Amino acid sequence: MSSPPKPADLVTVNIDGREIAVPKGTNVIEAARQLGIEIPHYCYHPKLSVSGNCRMCLIEMGLPALDPATRQPLIDPATGLPRINWMARPQVGCATNASPGLHIRTTSPLVEDCRHGVTEFLLLNHPLDCPICDQAGECQLQEYSTSYGRGYSRFVESKNVKPKRTQLGPRVTLDDERCILCSRCIRFCREIVRDDVLGFIDRGSYSTLACYPGRRLENNYSLNTVDICPVGALTSTDFRFKMRVWFLKPTPSIDTESSVGVNTEVWSREGVIYRITPRRNDAVNDTWMADSGRMLYKLVRADNRLTDARINGASTTREGAIQAAAELLKAGSVAIVGSGRSSVEEQFLAKKLAEALQAPAWLVSRVGQGDGLLISADRNPNVRGALVIGLIKALPDSGVGGGLLRRGPGGGTGPDPVEIGIGGLASLAAQIDAGQVKTILAIGEDLAAAGLTAAQLGKVAIVYLGTHRNPTSDAARVLLPTLTVFEKNGTFINQQFRLQKFARAVPGPQEVADDLGILCGLLGAAGGASIPPDLATLWSIISTEVKPLGGVSYATIPPDGLQLDAAPFASLPFAEGETLHYQPAAKAVVATA
Amino acid sequence: MPYVVERTPLTFAERTYLPQILGGLKTTWKHLFSPKVTLEYPEERPTIPPGYRGVPTLVKDPNGREKCVSCQLCEFVCPPKAIRITPGAIPADAPTANVEKAPQAFDIDMLRCIYCGLCQEVCPEEAIFLQNQYSLSGYSRGDLVNHKDRLYELGGTLPDLHFKWDKKRAAEQAGRAQH
Numbered sequence: 001m002s003s004p005p006k007p008a009d010l011v012t013v014n015i016d017g018r019e020i021a022v023p024k025g026t027n028v029i030e031a032a033r034q035l036g037i038e039i040p041h042y043c044y045h046p047k048l049s050v051s052g053n054c055r056m057c058l059i060e061m062g063l064p065a066l067d068p069a070t071r072q073p074l075i076d077p078a079t080g081l082p083r084i085n086w087m088a089r090p091q092v093g094c095a096t097n098a099s100p101g102l103h104i105r106t107t108s109p110l111v112e113d114c115r116h117g118v119t120e121f122l123l124l125n126h127p128l129d130c131p132i133c134d135q136a137g138e139c140q141l142q143e144y145s146t147s148y149g150r151g152y153s154r155f156v157e158s159k160n161v162k163p164k165r166t167q168l169g170p171r172v173t174l175d176d177e178r179c180i181l182c183s184r185c186i187r188f189c190r191e192i193v194r195d196d197v198l199g200f201i202d203r204g205s206y207s208t209l210a211c212y213p214g215r216r217l218e219n220n221y222s223l224n225t226v227d228i229c230p231v232g233a234l235t236s237t238d239f240r241f242k243m244r245v246w247f248l249k250p251t252p253s254i255d256t257e258s259s260v261g262v263n264t265e266v267w268s269r270e271g272v273i274y275r276i277t278p279r280r281n282d283a284v285n286d287t288w289m290a291d292s293g294r295m296l297y298k299l300v301r302a303d304n305r306l307t308d309a310r311i312n313g314a315s316t317t318r319e320g321a322i323q324a325a326a327e328l329l330k331a332g333s334v335a336i337v338g339s340g341r342s343s344v345e346e347q348f349l350a351k352k353l354a355e356a357l358q359a360p361a362w363l364v365s366r367v368g369q370g371d372g373l374l375i376s377a378d379r380n381p382n383v384r385g386a387l388v389i390g391l392i393k394a395l396p397d398s399g400v401g402g403g404l405l406r407r408g409p410g411g412g413t414g415p416d417p418v419e420i421g422i423g424g425l426a427s428l429a430a431q432i433d434a435g436q437v438k439t440i441l442a443i444g445e446d447l448a449a450a451g452l453t454a455a456q457l458g459k460v461a462i463v464y465l466g467t468h469r470n471p472t473s474d475a476a477r478v479l480l481p482t483l484t485v486f487e488k489n490g491t492f493i494n495q496q497f498r499l500q501k502f503a504r505a506v507p508g509p510q511e512v513a514d515d516l517g518i519l520c521g522l523l524g525a526a527g528g529a530s531i532p533p534d535l536a537t538l539w540s541i542i543s544t545e546v547k548p549l550g551g552v553s554y555a556t557i558p559p560d561g562l563q564l565d566a567a568p569f570a571s572l573p574f575a576e577g578e579t580l581h582y583q584p585a586a587k588a589v590v591a592t593a
Numbered sequence: 594m595p596y597v598v599e600r601t602p603l604t605f606a607e608r609t610y611l612p613q614i615l616g617g618l619k620t621t622w623k624h625l626f627s628p629k630v631t632l633e634y635p636e637e638r639p640t641i642p643p644g645y646r647g648v649p650t651l652v653k654d655p656n657g658r659e660k661c662v663s664c665q666l667c668e669f670v671c672p673p674k675a676i677r678i679t680p681g682a683i684p685a686d687a688p689t690a691n692v693e694k695a696p697q698a699f700d701i702d703m704l705r706c707i708y709c710g711l712c713q714e715v716c717p718e719e720a721i722f723l724q725n726q727y728s729l730s731g732y733s734r735g736d737l738v739n740h741k742d743r744l745y746e747l748g749g750t751l752p753d754l755h756f757k758w759d760k761k762r763a764a765e766q767a768g769r770a771q772h
Contacts, residue, residue, distance in 0.1 A: 161767070
């Protein structure tokens with residue numbers, strides 16, 4: 001009894017002869033996962049309820065034999081270990097919870113037999129669609145068929161025929177023949193989105209996944225059903241037949257559509273992005289993301305992408321444009337319009353520019369309706385970054401004097417048109433009218449959309465850094481094209497004050513420089529400090545100058561983010577309501593009071 | 594110490610060179626009257642043995658359906674990365690709509706191809722074959738990239754043992770009738 005005392009809620013289970021202490025109630029699949037033992041499964045999903053219908057996770061289980069008189073475990077005299085009563089029949093692992101002394105066998109002949117049997121039954125009616133199936137390469141049925149399949153079929157009858165190519169909704173296509181009836185999609189819609197549109201109809205081998213009559217699977221989370229489908233039954237209409245997944249390279253990234261900061265994976269091949277999927281982060285988004293965020297990759301190859309540096313509309317070199325911009329900035333009466341879509345590093349450089357030019361800084365606000373799940377009311381991914389860095393002291397006025405954007409976030413290609421109020425520049429507009437501002441440095445923000453009129457834009461010289469063409473880029477005196485979030489490295493701070501990294505998935509257009517390079521160039525040319533445009537060096541400066549980020553270096557930020565102290569900003573009236581894993585501070589106070 | 598090679602002096606017969614010349618002429622005369630083995634290429638062409646690995650081609654089934662479904666396994670397995678496929682969907686009103694998927698573009702760069710035959714081996718639809726074509730030339734690098742049209746022209750039609758997709762469509766129609 002030399003082992004340290006265990007916390008009360010931990011129980012020791014024995015899996016394949018190895019012991020592990022897990023919290024009471026942990027199911028066997030998760031306990032085995034911690035030991036590095038994989039129990040194959042289809043219907044079990046760590047973030048959904050347990051349904052236990054695929055029978056793939058069958059295991060043998062046993063409990064210590066108790067003396068009927070004393071209720072004490074019986075000890076086997078031969079080994080000196082407790083005697084185990086093994087159950088005669090296999091149990092499902094997903095619905096077996098850890099209890100004291102639980103013994104599990106995952107490799108016994110009975111378990112292997114069960115897996116072979118289940119696989120054979122699942123493959124009876126499964127079509128030989130692998131060459132044309134988008135799931136091939138990441139299909140659990142394919143993987144387990146390699147491990148537990150027979151290699152040939154003993155089935156001599158004709159396979160079942162079910163509807164193929166059903167449009168369940170605007171973004172999801174269903175192939176019913178491939179469905180193995182695991183019900184993950186049904187449980188997801190019911191439990192996570194609370195939009196209970198899917199269900200099984202008919203009986204036995206005629207069972208078919210279908211939508212409730214008159215309804216469609218069109219909620220903004222419908223594509224998660226495609227992610228969790230263990231086979232190729234639910235496929236994304238957008239990604240359908242575009243590229244085989246084994247060619248695609250995943251890059252960790254962050255969804256920029258709101259301040260939730262959903263962790264994502266961007267799948268690209270040879271510099272072209274094909275799809276975006278969620279990346280598991282139990283503190284932020286679990287394993288989910290909204291459909292609207294998955295369409296954002298279309299901005300990379302949009303027709304209105306800016307590629308040339310321009311002065312007064314005429315194409316020029318990048319260096320020339322930076323020089324021209326620096327001349328304008330050095331002339332004085334400058335206002336800086338920063339962006340809640342810029343990374344922390346870019347906002348830090350914007351702050352340095354503001355200090356060097358002694359210019360006031362604004363931030364454009366973007367406030368819409370939160371959906372209570374993974375899209376928050378604040379549609380800027382990094383307003384917290386601007387606060388932490390010190391680019392702004394207070395939150396921008398939400399929507400005051402701003403325009404109303406009414407289109408999908410994917411440039412009109414996204415799911416549903418959303419209304420987002422853009423604004424926060426009312427005081428800047430007043431200063432322009434009063435003639436106090438002569439030059440505006442707009443970093444990635446369309447000033448016209450944020451509420452400045454064409455007349456106001458005409459009164460000032462605009463230096464515009466941006467990715468896509470808009471009224472501000474047209475009106476700009478100096479135009480410097482920059483990169484989208486998929487083409488650069490950086491960090492965002494989400495609504496929980498969690499510092500999260502995103503990485504470059506694809507190279508940007510050849511002529512376009514990195515945002516950091518342009519901002520460092522502007523800073524140097526405008527008479528500020530000379531900072532190399534390199535994330536490691538930049539972070540060594542940030543960690544010394546910005547107190548909340550002290551001691552942080554870019555390389556050591558964990559893949560699932562670094563939680564910062566939110567206390568200094570707790571009094572600010574943030575726009576966000578409750579979302580998954582996030583409680584607004586004000587409400588939390590009410591709840592505890 | 595240098596090693597000294599002892600040279601035996603030539604005999605008289607050797608010094609006349611006549612035995613060597615006559616020996617050479619004997620070989621020449623023998624070949625003059627033996628059967629010809631030279632092939633008058635390119636007027637004459639050799640017979641290609643079965644299993645020969647020539648230029649990779651795409652084939653159609655006897656009904657004229659293009660067999661490739663653009664699964665891209667050949668692109669994946671190709672050691673010199675000579676194959677490049679752009680997958681695409683078959684329109685819903687096409688007669689082979691039940692196959693769902695077909696290549697939009699299929700390029701094989703013959704400057705890269707090493708004729709290993711892995712593409713043929715890996716193809717789950719029996720759509721790509723290395724056939725008899727062994728002679729190819731072009732005036733530019735672009736000429737030596739075989740596009741989809743050229744690949745089908747070279748491949749032609751091969752017999753099919755399975756008619757997998759036709760059976761599947763028949764089952765689909767029969768199955769719908771039962772429901």
